[in-house]
Amino acid sequence: MSTTTLSPRPFWALAVVHAKFQFLETVRIPIAVIGNLLFPSLALLFFVIPQRAVADDPLIATAAVAQLGVFAVMSTCLFSFGVGVSEDRAMPFDPFLRTLPAGAGPRLMGRVLNGVLWSYLALVPLVLLGALLTAATVTPTQALAAIVMVPAVAVPFLLLGLAIGYRLSSKAAIAVVQATLFPLAFAGGLFMPPEAFPAWLDAISKVLPSRAARDLAVQAVTGYPAYSYALLVLLTWTAVFAAMAVTAYRRDEGRRFH
Amino acid sequence: MNAVVELTGVTRTFGAVTALDDVSLSVGEGQLVGLLGPNGAGKTTLLSLVSGLRRADSGTVRLFGGDPRDASSRIALGTTPQETGLPPTLTVGEVVDLVAKHYPAPMTRGEALARFGLEDLVARQTGGLSGGQKRRLAVALALVGRPRLVLLDEPTTGLDVEARHILWQALRDYHDDGATVLLTSHYLEEIEALAERVVVIGGGRVLADDTLASVLGLVALRRVVLSLPPGRTVDLARLPGATSAQQAPDGRWTVLANDADRLVRALVAQDVPFHDLELRGASLEEAFLTLTQNEEAVR
Numbered sequence: 001m002s003t004t005t006l007s008p009r010p011f012w013a014l015a016v017v018h019a020k021f022q023f024l025e026t027v028r029i030p031i032a033v034i035g036n037l038l039f040p041s042l043a044l045l046f047f048v049i050p051q052r053a054v055a056d057d058p059l060i061a062t063a064a065v066a067q068l069g070v071f072a073v074m075s076t077c078l079f080s081f082g083v084g085v086s087e088d089r090a091m092p093f094d095p096f097l098r099t100l101p102a103g104a105g106p107r108l109m110g111r112v113l114n115g116v117l118w119s120y121l122a123l124v125p126l127v128l129l130g131a132l133l134t135a136a137t138v139t140p141t142q143a144l145a146a147i148v149m150v151p152a153v154a155v156p157f158l159l160l161g162l163a164i165g166y167r168l169s170s171k172a173a174i175a176v177v178q179a180t181l182f183p184l185a186f187a188g189g190l191f192m193p194p195e196a197f198p199a200w201l202d203a204i205s206k207v208l209p210s211r212a213a214r215d216l217a218v219q220a221v222t223g224y225p226a227y228s229y230a231l232l233v234l235l236t237w238t239a240v241f242a243a244m245a246v247t248a249y250r251r252d253e254g255r256r257f258h
Numbered sequence: 259m260n261a262v263v264e265l266t267g268v269t270r271t272f273g274a275v276t277a278l279d280d281v282s283l284s285v286g287e288g289q290l291v292g293l294l295g296p297n298g299a300g301k302t303t304l305l306s307l308v309s310g311l312r313r314a315d316s317g318t319v320r321l322f323g324g325d326p327r328d329a330s331s332r333i334a335l336g337t338t339p340q341e342t343g344l345p346p347t348l349t350v351g352e353v354v355d356l357v358a359k360h361y362p363a364p365m366t367r368g369e370a371l372a373r374f375g376l377e378d379l380v381a382r383q384t385g386g387l388s389g390g391q392k393r394r395l396a397v398a399l400a401l402v403g404r405p406r407l408v409l410l411d412e413p414t415t416g417l418d419v420e421a422r423h424i425l426w427q428a429l430r431d432y433h434d435d436g437a438t439v440l441l442t443s444h445y446l447e448e449i450e451a452l453a454e455r456v457v458v459i460g461g462g463r464v465l466a467d468d469t470l471a472s473v474l475g476l477v478a479l480r481r482v483v484l485s486l487p488p489g490r491t492v493d494l495a496r497l498p499g500a501t502s503a504q505q506a507p508d509g510r511w512t513v514l515a516n517d518a519d520r521l522v523r524a525l526v527a528q529d530v531p532f533h534d535l536e537l538r539g540a541s542l543e544e545a546f547l548t549l550t551q552n553e554e555a556v557r
Binding site: 009 | 306309310311328329330332333335337338339340342343344345347348352356357359360361362399403409
């Protein structure tokens with residue numbers, strides 16, 4: 001028998017295949033992502049740009065763009081890829097894909113690659129508005145640091161989204177994502193700078209992944225240092241969400257019963 | 259032992275429903291096996307265990323000797339999506355590529371499509387295909403990786419006669435190339451057209467597992483229904499041509515006959531005082547029921 005000579009395709013080749021086709025599917029129904037592209041830019045336009053005290057101060061304006069950028073990445077990852085997964089699971093094509101010779105890894109990695117790519121796209125309008133209409137500015141080194149930061153921020157929320165998407169039906173997933181996204185964003189200082197928080201909220205905020213991501217992003221683009229254990233908090237949550245996502249994928253047998 | 263599929267004592271329940279009840283089944287290299295049974299018999303559950311979609315509650319499932327839940331065990335497995343489940347925004351060519359890229363030595367896009375007469379539709383989004391075209395594409399997706407085992411769940415349900423024959427021919431051709439095929443159907447005609455070995459499943463159990471000819475013999479029974487005057491007892495089951503007899507609560511007798519002509523001649527020749535005689539072919543469902551009842555009787 002020739003079975004022994006057959007081995008599965010390499011992990012990365014399969015991850016790229018899944019990323020490519022997931023991208024094609026998303027881009028052909030662009031309305032799904034346009035909302036994510038628009039909301040942070042509108043927030044900047046309505047809440048930051050009219051306040052000239054904020055918009056005309058290079059440091060504060062840059063930090064404001066950075067924290068809305070974190071929100072853009074977070075909502076892209078949680079909505080498109082958390083809720084998206086649960087919607088896909090309800091489609092009969094999903095169980096078919098699970099019978100192909102690829103494990104959970106390449107498909108999840110395809111989602112991660114896609115999430116990071118869409119996160120970059122979600123930042124484009126925000127960064128353009130920030131550059132043109134506020135005093136926000138970055139050095140080339142800071143710009144590079146911001147580019148590196150995006151996946152570090154995207155990945156934990158993507159994994160959280162996947163864990164939700166593989167565990168819940170799409171209706172429940174939408175509700176849970178909303179109930180997760182906005183409190184996390186608010187308590188993480190993405191809408192209101194944490195300097196304005198009372199001490200108790202600041203203490204809670206510092207162990208949240210959104211706050212850690214926000215402070216690291218602000219540090220990357222302004223040089224204003226994040227609190228000492230921000231990176232540890234972000235990495236810990238990434239590990240926790242990764243374990244949750246893999247467990248949820250493994251337990252999933254599809255939503256349909258025969 | 260080079261069984262392609264090996265189930266040993268497999269049980270799977272969904273809540274209170276037992277979909278499979280202590281099923282053992284072995285499919286060897288190169289066989290073309292039909293799983294026949296009414297809806298809800300457990301056929302699809304069986305396929306979902308073999309393809310690694312679901313886990314057995316107890317018992318073991320082996321695919322090419324490995325656990326089907328490991329991706330590497332599925333390297334030579336081909337399955338079909340349900341026809342309604344193709345991603346509507348992807349084109350025919352893209353879906354074929356997506357699947358082909360999972361296999362070490364797949365067919366080219368052109369070859370896979372040509373086997374099913376889909377070449378002209380390569381740039382069409384799958385959402386714009388007709389039902390028959392989707393069904394053909396679904397089966398093409400099962401074959402594009404040149405799998406050595408193909409699982410097909412009701413491959414031609416809802417197709418017109420011509421499309422069904424095209425698909426059957428494509429499957430026979432692929433089986434002739436040496437592949438093992440396991441398909442489910444609740445159409446006897448489909449099983450007759452394709453399978454060499456037939457496994458009849460009902461109520462989550464294997465009711466019969468034999469060559470096509472033997473199973474056809476089993477399900478080609480006739481039902482002879484008649485009434486006898488009260489007080490008259492005749493051992494109907496022992497009459498020539500009869501295989502079994504049962505009295506319904508309303509007093510009517512149902513005799514299952516493998517040779518109804520002989521049975522009726524015997525009834526007349528022996529002067530059995532029957533009345534209200536009815537004669538009809540046992541439907542597939544009835545044949546399954548008979549098999550089920552025989553099973554119960556044996557237990």
